Amino acid sequence: MNEKQPSLPIIIFLISTIIGVGIVTLPRQTALIVGQPNMWVSVIFGSIVAFLNACLIFMLIKRFPKQTLFDFAPKVVGKWIGKLFSLIFVMYAISISAFIIRTMSEIVNYYLLDRTPNSVVLAVLVLSCMYLVSSGLSNILMFFQLYFPIIISMFIILTILSIKSIEVTHLRPIFVNDGLELLKGTNTTFFSFVGYELIMVLSGYQTFTKWRCMTKIIGISLGSVCAIYVLFFILNIGILSIGELKVITFPTIEMAKTIEYQGFFFERFELLFLFGWIVTIFTTLTAYYYSALLGVCKIINCKRNICLNTLVGTAIFSLALVPSGITELFSSATYLNNLSYAALIGIPFILLVISFAKEKFQ
Amino acid sequence: MKRKHLMVLIPLLLLNLSACWDSDEIEDLGIIMAIGLDFLDEESARYSMTNQYVVPNNIPSSQTGGSVGTPYQNMTLNGDSFLSIIRQNSLESDRPPNYTHLKSMVVSEKLLRNEPINNIISFFLRDHEFRRTVPVFITRENVEDILSIEPTKEMFPAVQIKELTQNIDRSLNVQDNLDFGDLSKHISDRSSFVIPEVSINQNRIRLTGAAIISNLDHKIAGWLKPDEVGGLKWIKDTVQGGVVTIDEEHSGEEPVILEINKSNTKIEPVLKGDQLSINLSVNASLRLAEDWNVERNVFKPGWDKEIKKNSEAVVKESIEHVISLAQKEYGLDFLEFYTWVRIQHPDYWMKHEKEWNSKFSDVPVNVDVDFTLTGYGTQDIN
Numbered sequence: 133m134n135e136k137q138p139s140l141p142i143i144i145f146l147i148s149t150i151i152g153v154g155i156v157t158l159p160r161q162t163a164l165i166v167g168q169p170n171m172w173v174s175v176i177f178g179s180i181v182a183f184l185n186a187c188l189i190f191m192l193i194k195r196f197p198k199q200t201l202f203d204f205a206p207k208v209v210g211k212w213i214g215k216l217f218s219l220i221f222v223m224y225a226i227s228i229s230a231f232i233i234r235t236m237s238e239i240v241n242y243y244l245l246d247r248t249p250n251s252v253v254l255a256v257l258v259l260s261c262m263y264l265v266s267s268g269l270s271n272i273l274m275f276f277q278l279y280f281p282i283i284i285s286m287f288i289i290l291t292i293l294s295i296k297s298i299e300v301t302h303l304r305p306i307f308v309n310d311g312l313e314l315l316k317g318t319n320t321t322f323f324s325f326v327g328y329e330l331i332m333v334l335s336g337y338q339t340f341t342k343w344r345c346m347t348k349i350i351g352i353s354l355g356s357v358c359a360i361y362v363l364f365f366i367l368n369i370g371i372l373s374i375g376e377l378k379v380i381t382f383p384t385i386e387m388a389k390t391i392e393y394q395g396f397f398f399e400r401f402e403l404l405f406l407f408g409w410i411v412t413i414f415t416t417l418t419a420y421y422y423s424a425l426l427g428v429c430k431i432i433n434c435k436r437n438i439c440l441n442t443l444v445g446t447a448i449f450s451l452a453l454v455p456s457g458i459t460e461l462f463s464s465a466t467y468l469n470n471l472s473y474a475a476l477i478g479i480p481f482i483l484l485v486i487s488f489a490k491e492k493f494q
Numbered sequence: 495m496k497r498k499h500l501m502v503l504i505p506l507l508l509l510n511l512s513a514c515w516d517s518d519e520i521e522d523l524g525i526i527m528a529i530g531l532d533f534l535d536e537e538s539a540r541y542s543m544t545n546q547y548v549v550p551n552n553i554p555s556s557q558t559g560g561s562v563g564t565p566y567q568n569m570t571l572n573g574d575s576f577l578s579i580i581r582q583n584s585l586e587s588d589r590p591p592n593y594t595h596l597k598s599m600v601v602s603e604k605l606l607r608n609e610p611i612n613n614i615i616s617f618f619l620r621d622h623e624f625r626r627t628v629p630v631f632i633t634r635e636n637v638e639d640i641l642s643i644e645p646t647k648e649m650f651p652a653v654q655i656k657e658l659t660q661n662i663d664r665s666l667n668v669q670d671n672l673d674f675g676d677l678s679k680h681i682s683d684r685s686s687f688v689i690p691e692v693s694i695n696q697n698r699i700r701l702t703g704a705a706i707i708s709n710l711d712h713k714i715a716g717w718l719k720p721d722e723v724g725g726l727k728w729i730k731d732t733v734q735g736g737v738v739t740i741d742e743e744h745s746g747e748e749p750v751i752l753e754i755n756k757s758n759t760k761i762e763p764v765l766k767g768d769q770l771s772i773n774l775s776v777n778a779s780l781r782l783a784e785d786w787n788v789e790r791n792v793f794k795p796g797w798d799k800e801i802k803k804n805s806e807a808v809v810k811e812s813i814e815h816v817i818s819l820a821q822k823e824y825g826l827d828f829l830e831f832y833t834w835v836r837i838q839h840p841d842y843w844m845k846h847e848k849e850w851n852s853k854f855s856d857v858p859v860n861v862d863v864d865f866t867l868t869g870y871g872t873q874d875i876n
Contacts, residue, residue: 242622247516256509261500304837372675375682390675392627400594438498 135395139349141273142338146277146328147355148283148415153235154324155361156384157462158408159368165375166317170306171374178431179358180322185476186328190343191235192484193335200336202430205479208487215431217479221332222427226444228326230451231256231418231468237456238412240384243406243443249273254452257414262445265422266438269337272418278409287360287406291367292390293401298370324361325467327449329476333423381458421448432444498565509655521550524589527566527597527872528652531576531614531636532603539572541605541711543579544638545591546652553649570638576617593623597652600641600692603634603714605706610712613680619678626675629656630713632689632705640692655692658701664756666724666736668701683710686826688718688726707830709851715824718816725816728809729778729829731759738780740804748786752805755779761834765842771830774813774864780805782870792874798822798867806863813861820854827854 162171196204201221206214237253245253248417264275328350331340364384368377371387379385388402425444429436455461519598530544545568563610569587572653573579583591605614618624628873633640645654672689679689688704704723708715718813727733733754740750757778764771782792782801820829832850836843 246622257503259506259509263499263506266499266502301833301837305840373679373683376675376679377683379678386626390626390627438501 142349143353144276144280149419150327151358151412153232155364156382159325159377159383161320162317163374164315169303171364173323174317175361177318178396179325179354182325183354183452189480190346192480197339200428201332208483218427218431221475224418224471225374225424226447227468229294229417229448232265234461253448257276258445258449261417261421262441264418266441276415283408283412290405296366302372302373330419330423335490496593496633523592524593526591526593527650528641530604530638530641532602540574542570542572542696544570544641545566548639569642585812592798596628598656599628599630600631600637602637606714615677623786627669629673631692635693635694654699656860662733667720669723686828698849708826722816725812728813733757740808750801751784753783763838764784765833765839770859774861777864779866779868781868789862792870802865802867810861810863817859825851826854
């Protein structure tokens with residue numbers, strides 16, 4: 133084991149994973165709960181909660197160097213309960229993948245390909261992801277690094293283009309004394325930071341033992357995602373206003389649609405955003421797909437092969453087709469949130485407590 | 495392992511190889527530049543809709559020189575809903591209408607008198623093809639007539655209507671475009687607002703005043719004349735240029751015309767106990783542009799005192815006139831004072847948001863106009 137391990141690929145992996153559907157749907161969800169022009173503060177609260185949770189997860193993986201969640205869970209709580217925990221995590225990864233790709237296919241259906249069936253859009257994405265995942269983690273990390281500049285430059289270009297249409301009156305007043313509402317919003321914004329829990333899977337690839345290195349990785353990735361989210365919240369509120377955010381299905385895309393330069397030959401800037409954004413969805417899907425596949429392999433104790441790969445792909449694909457429409461899709465997010473609580477906070481917390489207790493009593 | 499990779503790769507290749515099998519050629523699209531909506535209320539149909547198609551073959555190009563006909567074609571059809579009318583177009587035109595490059599929408603007065611604007615606009619906001627940047631205009635003329643008027647400089651009436659508002663820095667009577675996005679914001683904020691009006695003047699399209707839309711029933715409450723639009727612009731801090739005319743009525747001498755350089759309006763709601771009042775202060779710098787009183791000597795210090803006083807009085811009068819229209823005649827806050835109340839006194843706003851219309855009518859407004867005269871041009875003839 134070499135001491136100096138690069139942290140940049142891990143940071144890029146985490147950022148690409150965390151940014152997903154949240155950037156498109158979160159402004160509306162938060163506006164419905166908070167409904168104040170300063171609701172972007174909720175995003176910062178959400179990132180702090182996520183950071184604390186990530187530290188909890190780190191305390192756990194620090195005790196088991198070079199092992200994934202699926203490896204150490206059976207060691208801590210026994211074979212069968214450990215497998216159950218792994219299974220919950222796999223289910224979580226599969227359902228979150230299904231959720232994001234279904235949201236993406238709905239958006240593609242709305243704005244780009246309105247005559248292509250949902251299943252085709254989903255199949256293209258799942259199949260290409262299957263191919264990438266079959267080539268292993270190091271290739272996935274490489275792929276993420278390749279696309280990362282595209283994602284970031286898309287965000288930057290969109291920000292520069294839309295900054296002139298911000299109306300400052302929509303963003304004011306900034307200091308309203310209703311902190312309670314903002315805290316309520318945290319419950320929603322927290323879920324848009326989901327993705328950092330995959331360090332429990334990455335820990336099999338790279339050892340994380342130092343607090344300094346880890347806080348750097350988590351801090352930079354959550355911090356930059358938080359910065360991007362806050363920026364897009366401000367753009368959304370400034371351009372569309374709070375009242376509008378509550379009624380627009382996909383606010384960020386509508387925001388991109390308001391960009392217009394008179395007499396310029398290129399008119400549809402939302403396409404620029406959509407192309408970049410689909411890549412971020414693909415990276416998020418890849419990360420979860422890989423984790424689910426790895427989990428399944430570890431549970432049944434066999435090597436990664438194309439049958440299991442197809443199994444996971446089919447599971448994601450068919451789960452994504454379950455909601456009958458966009459309203460059902462959004463309401464299924466509540467179940468997903470409960471599952472996230474279990475996978476993000478429940479499992480790591482139980483494992484941590486038990487492993488501490490075991491150490492104490494031995 | 496190689497073969498397994500191939501098994502994934504081949505289906506993927508199949509998807510790519512299909513290429514452009516369902517592409518639409520741009521010449522085969524019926525690109526729509528403008529929509530006109532009117533109210534019929536006949537037995538057979540409630541609404542009429544005019545679509546302005548681009549006729550690509552008639553667009554004059556540098557190679558062929560002059561064109562044969564107009565580069566646009568209007569098709570007016572009647573029906574009971576907008577989408578059904580759009581689909582009816584397919585019975586008469588082989589090109590499917592495409593609205594992604596829509597430039598303007600003209601709505602008739604009759605339609606807005608009979609139907610609330612949120613019902614009318616709902617379809618256009620819901621459909622993804624319509625952009626949020628399409629400006630909306632109202633007209634008292636026949637909608638089809640407006641869209642058939644030969645444009646003066648542009649190729650399409652649709653573009654002509656939209657681009658007129660580019661002169662916002664030229665005239666006080668021109669206000670900024672109200673686009674779908676703004677409209678939707680006003681509707682979800684439940685606020686009153688104004689829609690710019692277009693009319694026909696000697697067979698040319700002309701920007702005139704504006705229609706006031708009430709936030710109670712979302713229908714037309716009244717009209718603003720062109721000079722009242724000027725007063726509204728002073729209040730809403732959207733003055734970017736234009737002229738202030740001091741006529742004989744105000745000064746008792748020959749008219750003086752000033753050009754506006756820069757203007758800034760501040761609205762400050764003051765809350766004393768539960769009593770709200772609003773201080774509105776206008777700061778602007780102007781330049782002497784036209785002076786019919788040639789005896790005036792601008793090289794003498796203090797030449798500007800009287801002009802300053804008179805011009806301030808003129809603008810103050812026009813502002814107060816619009817405020818009294820809003821407060822007394824209509825009782826609707828289309829001046830957007832509520833924005834500043836919401837920002838400065840959020841607690842008060844939360845409490846009185848529901849009854850703002852009646853509160854607004856009784857709020858005392860102090861208007862304070864302060865002008866600076868910055869110049870008098872290159873020569874002062876005596």
